[in-house]
Amino acid sequence: MDVLRKTPLHAVHGQLGAKLIDFGGWHMPVQYTAGTIKEHKAVRDAVGLFDVSHMGEAYLRGDKAREIVGKLTTNAVESAPVGKAVYTLLCRPNGGIVDDCIFYKRGDREFFVIVNASNQSKDLEWFRDHANEHCNVEDVSDITALIAVQGPKAVAMLDGMPGDKTGTLAAMPSFTFTDAEIAGVKCVAARTGYTGEDGFELACANGDAVALWSALLEAALPLGGLPIGLAARDTLRLESKLPLYGNDIDDDHTPLEAGLGWAVKLDKGDFLGRDALVKQKAAGLERQLVGFTIDPAARAVARHGYAVVQDGATVGTVTSGGPGISVAGAVGLAYVPVRLAAPGTQISIDCRGKIVAAQVVSGKFYKRAK
């Protein structure tokens, strides 16, 4: 039997009564005692803590780091100002997506990157395949913990915690990062997240994770905060239409098909996949990832793998789907032919033999109040 990998917070999750599951080889909390719906709402209304230490982290350093990062990424990562955290895709030469990730630009000679747990080995190999002696790739996944603090009360909470950046974190723009010491723990604090809410993601050394988590939880609980499991992480990201690698994006789909063209800068200079994406853009798309909603009256939920049908034939596939928690009815994402991709189009989904009407919608299903 394979031994499941554990984050440095594994024992803490057990003490908190979490239900732990095998998640891609990691023993991770799928929910805590409150349950998924209460956890989801705590993030929408107050603040939630997520252990995402299973995610991978690496440094790319060296004289050619800027050049190599520019070649690996679709977004303008390399030319971003120092201190920016940039969402980007990594593409194969054919335009298929290797992964989506966030690069932190520390300087032209040093970039930090956070990648999906399920793609850690693949990405590191990809980086090394395309780096050279002037760009060193250091995998720090096994020594780095990552805690996300998300929700409308997250920023003020963190800003008020003791540390060297107390009173300054709240002024940081979205998608920037800083080295910080919070509650005695040295970390990299980025104003990023995967929930559709404001907040931070904090990377620290494994050995400091319990101290940081404990301080955060102590600050969060009086605010109505909760620890949040992976099930609510998924409902939160889906309501905010944030793609999940392996579900909504993968090696067989391009960023343009996935509606991630905003993170592809075709004019930034050459990068892996650029030629294929330029061609695809010129030729026009055949299929597209769309968001859809199902009316609550239909009493149906479309899930990953269900077929989108038209005149009795399968024309597309649901990639993510589930019940709305902060929105009514059910929501999901599906690849459909472009003729069905316009907002307002009614599509049909085969929900286990029942043909259910769904509406194509643009934008996020859930939009937070500004």
Added chain:
Amino acid sequence: MSSFPTDLRYTADHEWLRSQGSAWRVGITQFAVDQLGDITLVDLPGVGDLVTKGQRFGTIESVKSVSDLYAPVSGRVVAVNAALKDSPESVNAAPYEAGWMIDIEPTEAAEAAELMAHDAYTKHVAAQ
């Protein structure tokens, strides 16, 4: 491990049955609820529908997954818990009481012998 009420009968599919006069009241066990997580939707048959032992009589959607409900005995549906339409969370909160699903008037009396008593079900769950 949760303990299961001693006055109920059980199936291997984690349903419970309570004798109610000439009918069986049917729901899902705490073990099933723990596996499913938060329940968001319960689809049940109508009063008067016939159900067949081992066949699907409804579906239950949780945040994470969808599951079929299988009839524990054959018979006619004589009552349905209509409150679950608007309050599916009752199944999480009180699976043996407010979270009941349907009452079945059995047509095959012999099928009752195949239901598990509390101790057999407890062993069944322990083996999962």
